[in-house]
Amino acid sequence: MNVVVCVKQIPDPADPGQMDPETRTLKRDVKLILDESDSYGVEMGLQLVDAAGEGEVVLVSMVPNNEVSGLRTALAMGAGSAVLVSDEALAGSDALSTAKVLAAAIRRCEADLIITATESSDGYTGTVPVQIAELLDLPSATFAKSIEIDGDVAKVQRQTEDGYDEIECSLPCVVSVTAGVVEPRYPSFKGIMAAKNKPVDELDLAALGIDPATVGWAGARQEIVDIAEAPAGEAGEIIHDEGDAHERILAFLDDLKIL
Amino acid sequence: MATEQALADEMVDAVRTWVDRDVIPNVADFELSDEFPQAMFDQMCDFGLFGSTIPEEYGGLGLDITTYTRIIEELSRGFMSLAGLLNTHKIGAAMIGRFGTDEQRQRFLPRMCDGSFRAAFSLSEPDAGSDTGALRCRAERDGDEWVVNGTKMWVTNGMRSSLVMLLARTPDDRITCFLVEKEPGESFEGITVSKKIDKLGYRGIETVEMSYVDHRVPHANVLGGDDGIGHGRQYALSALELGRINVAARAVGVAQAAFDAAMAYSQQRETFGRPIFEHQAIQFKLADMATKLQAARLMTYDAARRADAGQRVDLEAGMAKLFASEAAFEIASDALRIHGGNGYTTEFPVERYFRDTPLMIIGEGTSEIQKLVIARKLLERFPVE
Ligand SMILES: Cc1cc2nc3c(=O)[nH]c(=O)nc-3n(C[C@@H](O)[C@H](O)[C@H](O)COP(=O)(O)OP(=O)(O)OC[C@H]3O[C@@H](n4cnc5c(N)ncnc54)[C@H](O)[C@@H]3O)c2cc1C
Ligand SMILES: Cc1cc2nc3c(=O)[nH]c(=O)nc-3n(C[C@H](O)[C@H](O)[C@H](O)COP(=O)(O)OP(=O)(O)OC[C@H]3O[C@@H](n4cnc5c(N)ncnc54)[C@H](O)[C@@H]3O)c2cc1C
Numbered sequence: 001m002n003v004v005v006c007v008k009q010i011p012d013p014a015d016p017g018q019m020d021p022e023t024r025t026l027k028r029d030v031k032l033i034l035d036e037s038d039s040y041g042v043e044m045g046l047q048l049v050d051a052a053g054e055g056e057v058v059l060v061s062m063v064p065n066n067e068v069s070g071l072r073t074a075l076a077m078g079a080g081s082a083v084l085v086s087d088e089a090l091a092g093s094d095a096l097s098t099a100k101v102l103a104a105a106i107r108r109c110e111a112d113l114i115i116t117a118t119e120s121s122d123g124y125t126g127t128v129p130v131q132i133a134e135l136l137d138l139p140s141a142t143f144a145k146s147i148e149i150d151g152d153v154a155k156v157q158r159q160t161e162d163g164y165d166e167i168e169c170s171l172p173c174v175v176s177v178t179a180g181v182v183e184p185r186y187p188s189f190k191g192i193m194a195a196k197n198k199p200v201d202e203l204d205l206a207a208l209g210i211d212p213a214t215v216g217w218a219g220a221r222q223e224i225v226d227i228a229e230a231p232a233g234e235a236g237e238i239i240h241d242e243g244d245a246h247e248r249i250l251a252f253l254d255d256l257k258i259l
Numbered sequence: 260m261a262t263e264q265a266l267a268d269e270m271v272d273a274v275r276t277w278v279d280r281d282v283i284p285n286v287a288d289f290e291l292s293d294e295f296p297q298a299m300f301d302q303m304c305d306f307g308l309f310g311s312t313i314p315e316e317y318g319g320l321g322l323d324i325t326t327y328t329r330i331i332e333e334l335s336r337g338f339m340s341l342a343g344l345l346n347t348h349k350i351g352a353a354m355i356g357r358f359g360t361d362e363q364r365q366r367f368l369p370r371m372c373d374g375s376f377r378a379a380f381s382l383s384e385p386d387a388g389s390d391t392g393a394l395r396c397r398a399e400r401d402g403d404e405w406v407v408n409g410t411k412m413w414v415t416n417g418m419r420s421s422l423v424m425l426l427a428r429t430p431d432d433r434i435t436c437f438l439v440e441k442e443p444g445e446s447f448e449g450i451t452v453s454k455k456i457d458k459l460g461y462r463g464i465e466t467v468e469m470s471y472v473d474h475r476v477p478h479a480n481v482l483g484g485d486d487g488i489g490h491g492r493q494y495a496l497s498a499l500e501l502g503r504i505n506v507a508a509r510a511v512g513v514a515q516a517a518f519d520a521a522m523a524y525s526q527q528r529e530t531f532g533r534p535i536f537e538h539q540a541i542q543f544k545l546a547d548m549a550t551k552l553q554a555a556r557l558m559t560y561d562a563a564r565r566a567d568a569g570q571r572v573d574l575e576a577g578m579a580k581l582f583a584s585e586a587a588f589e590i591a592s593d594a595l596r597i598h599g600g601n602g603y604t605t606e607f608p609v610e611r612y613f614r615d616t617p618l619m620i621i622g623e624g625t626s627e628i629q630k631l632v633i634a635r636k637l638l639e640r641f642p643v644e
Contacts, residue, residue, distance in 0.1 A: 076269070186277050189307040189320050192269045 009070030056080030310372025335512025351378025
């Protein structure tokens with residue numbers, strides 16, 4: 001059972017990220033970490049490989065400057081190897097370009113299953129997983145809260161507003177995993193030491209056979225036209241109980257369509 | 260051998276993340292009730308902490324003292340008792356590594372890496388604490404075995420451990436260290452946990468009184484073999500020398516937690532129309548706390564680095580332990596004052612820091628004993644010609 005897990009390495013959300021006013025994108029020249037959203041996919045992949053009793057988790061990541069610090073975390077958790085794609089021509093890639101690159105990298109991996117997060121913590125478009133599936137001509141399932149492998153079928157519980165759908169997908173397929181559905185393990189010290197020697201296959205566009213004109217700024221069909229500061233959070237409304245507080249809270253929640 | 264910096268950082272980071280996420284939010288739930296922190300212990304095993312300082316050839320990770328020190332600091336920042344789970348084990352492993360025979364190293368160290376076979380360290384007795392020479396627990400030779408009788412006090416991890424580094428008096432009237440193997444639990448072949456000590460702080464981890472009645476230890480379990488007979492006290496004191504760096508690291512960890520709590524509270528709590536941080540009396544307290552904390556940490560790291568470089572640290576480790584433990588107690592006490600009435604309640608963690616810090620002043624040599632040791636070493640290092 002070979003499970004490919006796509007992992008994005010992002011600037012640490014704990015350190016306020018900086019936007020580049022020229023390109024209107026996030027500056028990525030800081031130390032990058034494993035996107036927490038992807039740690040759930042890594043955990044799920046590791047559990048599936050454990051359950052299968054053979055195979056390994058292969059990480060696939062596209063990132064500037066061959067950055068590996070986020071990959072190292074996932075390798076320390078137990079992933080077996082990684083494919084890392086970096087190329088100067090990738091700067092400015094939109095979601096579709098990213099999906100093209102990831103799909104090309106995944107093609108080299110003989111994957112039985114491809115796992116992604118439903119959305120990254122920084123870019124947040126949530127479009128990459130299905131684009132990968134389309135480019136690889138594979139079935140896909142989104143918002144998975146659990147995956148079980150039964151022969152050559154993936155049984156997926158798919159989170160919905162009222163509960164979950166049970167669906168089956170033939171393997172190989174692409175499944176995007178919802179955050180918080182498993183408890184990602186902490187890397188063990190042995191894992192941290194071993195991660196240093198695990199194979200990381202570093203590839204550029206030429207190695208993947210991708211024409212630089214079709215990706216990066218050159219190929220982007222999506223442009224970020226403007227960025228603005230998020231409005232500061234407004235002070236909440238304080239309800240003083242004069243006997244009717246419960247009714248006013250209910251009305252407030254109703255307005256927000258939470259009820 | 261020094262641990263590679265990047266790897267050391269990743270390990271310390273992993274522990275820090277865990278402490279922030281899973282330790283700090285949960286300690287208050289069970290600390291006062293003195294419950295064993297099973298889930299935290301399990302995660303410590305999963306990290307590989309129990310084998311962290313055991314050499315790689317015996318299945319451990321062979322981490323250097325500096326890295327271990329940083330890890331102890333992080334654990335103690337969350338919950339000081341967690342460092343205690345490791346400490347006696349690490350002392351035991353260090354004694355076997357340094358003074359055990361080849362056969363003893365092969366027999367014990369590989370089993371000590373995963374946390375399933377833990378060590379306790381048993382030197383103190385009801386009437387022999389600072390005065391280690393006053394030990395009364397006795398071991399008599401009987402063929403291939405030794406027969407142990409006596410009462411030991413203050414045995415941290417005594418009940419749950421599988422191995423006790425037991426210091427006992429042998430017929431030549433000198434002190435010998437025995438590797439006492441036992442099943443974890445309240446009694447085993449003449450060994451009884453005669454009392455569980457209820458403590459001010461350092462809760463969740465057991466410290467017990469243990470009595471030995473005709474308990475038999477194979478001669479093969481005399482630490483250091485035939486040559487080890489009569490050298491137990493020297494082995495123990497030498498292991499405690501490194502242990503002092505560890506106690507200093509614990510003090511730094513708790514002091515950091517106390518400082519962090521006070522720093523945050525002082526900016527949130529308002530009196531007379533402004534945050535209490537803006538009152539100069541509070542500023543001065545925090546400035547002193549931060550300065551002491553910084554000095555304690557630097558002294559501790561310095562001792563650890565010297566030890567890693569193979570230099571003598573008899574003086575530096577004692578100084579770090581003395582300074583850091585006293586500083587931690589003062590910082591915890593100031594943090595409590597800064598919290599006002601809230602500091603005196605279990606709603607805030609500072610009362611725990613206040614209860615935990617005195618241990619570092621007493622354990623592994625009180626401050627008074629520390630000063631005696633430091634003075635003695637000073638004379639050795641700086642004699643007049
Ligand atoms: C204008 C622009 C410029 C950009 N410039 C750069 C750049 O210079 N360098 C750069 O590296 N990125 C750059 N990006 C970011 C980028 O390429 C994103 O990875 C891509 O847009 C995916 O968007 P998303 O994060 O919203 O993906 P989503 O669809 O939200 O991601 C879902 C999941 O897909 C997987 N995934 C997504 N991206 C990656 C990835 N890169 N590697 C592995 N798995 C992934 C993860 O599992 C992720 O959780 C840029 C984006 C834009 C829009
Ligand atoms: C929670 C806890 C856990 C412990 N765990 C362990 C353990 O796992 N294993 C173990 O072996 N021991 C353990 N100890 C024992 C600890 O090491 C001793 O308590 C410590 O060494 C002090 O000994 P004592 O209690 O007998 O005090 P005493 O020796 O009776 O000292 C009483 C006071 O007199 C002072 N004093 C003593 N002699 C002198 C002197 N010559 N000059 C000046 N002042 C002096 C001391 O500093 C102290 O203030 C533990 C103790 C505690 C509290």
